[in-house]
Amino acid sequence: MLLFFNLLMFFLGACIVSFATVFVQDFELGQVFSHKRSSCDHCHIQIPFYYTIPILGYLATFGKCRNCNNLVKFWYPISEILGGAILLCAALYHKDLVWFVPMFLALVILSVSDFQFGYIYSSYYLPFLIPLALHWQYLHPLEGLLVYFLMFVFQSISNAIGIADVELLAIIAVFFGYVYAVYILFLACCLCILLNLFNKKRSFRFIPYLSVATGIIYLIFV
Ligand SMILES: [Zn+2]
Structure with missing residues (x-):
């Protein structure tokens, strides 16, 4: 149960970073409320939702766009892992x-x-x-x-x-x-x-x- 909770905290932290990254990019383009799925930075094709899952999506695609084969920016999964680790630490330290x-x-x-x-x-x-x-x-x-x-x-x-x-x-x-x-x-x-x-x-x-x-x-x- 504790392991599940810790995994959940890690995943939530990664999701927050992933959400913030997409939010900032959409805000810059004025598309915050467009409800569009994330798209590839190179060919701009929309990414299936299962490939947008933080960290797992990057691993499943081997860090490449399935359409144009260009590399996904490496700092996306790195920042998601860092975000997951920070929220997990906050939970482990019993922070509010x-x-x-x-x-x-x-x-x-x-x-x-x-x-x-x-x-x-x-x-x-x-x-x-x-x-x-x-x-x-x-x-x-x-x-x-x-x-x-x-x-x-x-x-x-x-x-x-x-x-x-x-x-x-x-x-x-x-x-x-x-x-x-x-x-x-x-x-x-x-x-x-x-x-x-x-x-x-x-x-x-x-x-x-x-x-x-x-x-x-x-x-x-x-
Ligand atoms: Zn692409």
Whole structure:
């Protein structure tokens, strides 16, 4: 029973990442409510629903489109596995999943959009309203304002980060307080430097690093 629950959590995490990826791509094209199935990035033919099942669909097709034989982007299954592992860890650490899942969804949507397009839409912050309403008595609004002000000044002077990074870090401070926000910023910078050592061509998109750092700090320390 426990194994089934853990598998379910892993699959749910992978589904959230898969959903967020499709949602962001559809939102960009203005097709969120078109109810179309996912299509191949290369030949744009619609994919049968059983091949769109996270991770399993990739394995069943050997990572190739059944129509044009082009390779499916490798980071789709990687991000799904990562999402599954994060939600499974949250369940194993007995985190409040009703609070965690919308938080996770928002971070994944923001990360996918920043990673793929280099910008985000304000509406992507909306899932944060659920954890905000659920834990309103534990929030740190003044610390969020302080972080926003300091990071905004830093962003205006240095231009090293984007305004969306400032906004997300302020939201993180509202939820976890400024001390954890500093930890998360530090860890995100370390991850960013580490990955850039191995891949110098990687464009500088900071929100995915902030999201992964938030997940790690939350799961271990909060
Ligand atoms: Zn194709």
